[in-house]
Every structure is written in C-alpha cells, then in structure tokens.
Amino acid sequence: VRRARREDALALVRLRSTMVEAMGLASGGPDDPWLAAAETWFRDKLGSAGAFAAFLVDDPAFGVVSVACGICDSRPPGPRGLSGVRGQIFNVVTEVDHRRRGCARACLDALLTWFARDTSVEIVELTATGVGHGLYESLGFRARGHPMMRMSISR
Numbered sequence: 001v002r003r004a005r006r007e008d009a010l011a012l013v014r015l016r017s018t019m020v021e022a023m024g025l026a027s028g029g030p031d032d033p034w035l036a037a038a039e040t041w042f043r044d045k046l047g048s049a050g051a052f053a054a055f056l057v058d059d060p061a062f063g064v065v066s067v068a069c070g071i072c073d074s075r076p077p078g079p080r081g082l083s084g085v086r087g088q089i090f091n092v093v094t095e096v097d098h099r100r101r102g103c104a105r106a107c108l109d110a111l112l113t114w115f116a117r118d119t120s121v122e123i124v125e126l127t128a129t130g131v132g133h134g135l136y137e138s139l140g141f142r143a144r145g146h147p148m149m150r151m152s153i154s155r
C-alpha cells in the first residue's frame with residue numbers, strides 16, 4: 001500500500017468508474033465530461049498536502065487495483081469533538097479480479113492511520129454499500145441512529 005500521488009489521478013478516476021458501475025449507476029462513455037472533471041479534481045487534491053489523502057494498492061502487471069480516499073471536513077466544535085474536524089471516507093473500490101485478497105482492508109487501514117496521525121480528525125464517517133458493510137464493521141464503524149438524507153438541487 002502506498003499514498004497516491006498526482007500521477008495516480010487517472011487511475012483513481014478509472015476505479016471511480018468501477019465503483020459507480022458496482023453501485024448500479026451509468027458511468028457514461030469514455031468521453032463523458034465527469035471523467036475529465038474528476039481527473040482534474042483528483043490531480044488538484046493530490047497535489048495539495050493536508051486535507052485529502054488516498055491510499056492504493058499497485059499490481060505490478062495491472063497498475064492500481066484498489067483505493068480508499070479520505071478528506072477532512074471542518075465543522076464547529078461540539079461536545080464530542082473540540083477540533084470539529086471530521087473525516088469522510090469515499091471512493092473505496094477494488095477492481096473485480098483483485099477482490100477478496102485484503103486490498104480494500106489494507107488501503108482503509110493506511111487511511112485510518114493517516115487520519116489518526118496526520119490530521120486532527122476525531123470522527124470518521126462514510127456511507128456503506130451492502131458489500132462494504134462487514135468490512136467497515138470489522139474496522140470499528142457503527143451505523144448511526146440518524147440516517148443520511150439527500151436531495152438534488154436543480155438549476
């Protein structure tokens with residue numbers, strides 16, 4: 001496992017496509033505008049140390065096969081945390097042929113170590129898909145009483 005660098009931006013977009021498809025959403029064709037926008041986003045975040053990190057597994061033959069990303073999000077301090085900084089985990093995905101070999105667990109372990117050692121994060125949150133649930137529980141994550149709600153803003 002190693003920390004992702006700016007040059008890994010394209011691989012992170014490829015893995016994001018794999019995740020989008022695994023979630024049953026259409027990822028669009030190879031020219032879909034979200035791909036270039038996501039590559040710019042990853043390149044930008046990977047170039048600025050501090051609030052964002054991604055840890056990945058490289059296969060010598062295939063390239064990057066697994067990744068977990070995390071970002072720090074500042075909220076006002078509260079009784080459960082004086083720093084107010086929360087960690088959000090997202091884009092946790094392993095290429096199909098490389099699953100069940102411990103790649104996602106290794107990436108998440110490295111990411112959680114980064115949150116603990118290199119940030120002031122006190123709470124880490126994520127949205128779990130069915131297949132990720134057992135993995136997250138085994139790492140110590142628990143479902144909250146308040147489910148996440150979502151709406152889209154149309155412009």
Ligand SMILES: CC(C)(COP(=O)(O)OP(=O)(O)OC[C@H]1O[C@@H](n2cnc3c(N)ncnc32)[C@H](O)[C@@H]1OP(=O)(O)O)[C@@H](O)C(=O)NCCC(=O)NCCS
Binds near residue numbers: 022095101104127128
């Ligand atoms: C979820 C996912 C990231 C796991 O990646 P992985 O590299 O295969 O995971 P690991 O090999 O590190 O497995 C870790 C644990 O996850 C669980 N797990 C992994 N695949 C599983 C599956 N298909 N069904 C049930 N549990 C599974 C197991 O508990 C496993 O523990 P073990 O090591 O004791 O067997 C991968 O299946 C994936 O990319 N899925 C599609 C994308 C997705 O849903 N991502 C979001 C997750 S919230």
